[in-house]
Amino acid sequence: MSIVDPRSGAPLTPPQDTPSPSQEAAPGDEQLIIDVDRNNIQQLLEFSMQVPVLLDCWAPWCQPCKALMPILEKLTREYRGTFILAKLNIEENQEIAAQLGVRSVPDVKLISQGGLVDHFQGALPEKEIREWLARYFPAPEDAPASPEEQAAEALAQGDATTAREIYEQLVQQSPENYPFQVELARALVAEGRSEEAIALLDNLPPEERDAASARGVRASIEFREEAPSDDGLAALAGRDDSEANYQRALRQVADGDYAAGLEGLLEVMRKDRSYGDDAARKTLLRVFDALGADHPLTVTYRRRLFTLLY
Structure with a gap:
């Protein structure tokens, strides 16, 4: 050697x-x-x-x-x-x-x-x-983006198919790297293949299935099912009532625009706490759970929610 x-x-x-x-x-x-x-x-x-x-x-x-x-x-x-x-x-x-x-x-x-x-x-x-x-070594020169970085970038740019193909390769290479499986499920959801994503998540070990990242993917599926379609969103144009604003915020969360969605939910709650049997607050808590307790948006909006309540 x-x-x-x-x-x-x-x-x-x-x-x-x-x-x-x-x-x-x-x-x-x-x-x-x-x-x-x-x-x-x-x-x-x-x-x-x-x-x-x-x-x-x-x-x-x-x-x-x-x-x-x-x-x-x-x-x-x-x-x-x-x-x-x-x-x-x-x-x-x-x-x-x-x-x-x-x-x-x-x-x-x-x-x-x-x-x-x-x-x-x-x-x-x-x-x-x-x-x-x-801390100990200079960064390697001209290091190519890792496959997971490429997949994450593709998903961020809306290319769910490329992201899914990369994650499929990563899962095949490292079948016990469960975060890759969670990200594959996320890409499947973005492709509109939610049933496959749920099946993949259901087969994870219990501790991985219940982790924040997996819960986040499940929540994104639920939000997509609940959120208005493009036609439904168009029908809300020009409306400024609690129902319309809640539905817009729900769609933003479903699309992954969490900051805008959380802001919209908080605004609905501020103006009309009784709407939908406190639906805005309950949905805020679901988004917090999906993002995870340590996510910056969770920390920020949980603090703002507390201030609004008390």
Whole structure:
């Protein structure tokens, strides 16, 4: 095995009397992604004297580990030899895990010059991992947009078909990365294929099925069913009563324009609290649940709702 030194471009060759690390990666990645165990842990530390090592401590039973690993592998390829990724199965290497102080997984450790530089725990989103890596490494030049970034951009631009096709590929490549399945469901909804989206969400594990992101997709389906059609919206033109304003706000929420929809619902509530048996407030709470408690719009409009009520 050889690993490329990012400074000189020259290969780094392990000592001849040391076993080479096992390799389990896509073609062309064997210089960057390795498996580590008791047979090559010492060699890994020797490599870290020349090239930093990202040590991913994982376990077969850990679902977050399975979601995180494809992200780490992708970033390792993107950084093109700035560091290598070593994967440690703690179930098969409990003694090493204990020596490294691994208490929960996933646990990702940055090792350089034979010592621990930093670590993070949990399946962080890709954006946060990039920010973490940026503390120690320059960003890779001309890095292409990731498939999930391309899909999100396509969906934002109204190209639901392209987004759905990309997410289908991502799900096929990483079937246990459940956020990809949720986003695939979101793209299906945007294509008008709500029944397929619901079936996909129903097959998720309970903890994923009940998470905020999945609830948000379900809520978008419900809002689409409740919101007026284009013809119904046109029939409301020129009207400024509570019913018309509520229906417009509902349509904005269904279309994903949450800020405008929340503003409209709050205005209906301010002018006519009794409308529809307090429908505006109830719908506001549903949107908060769909967006998640930490979403900036939830935080802002929950505060405004509280002020209006009290």
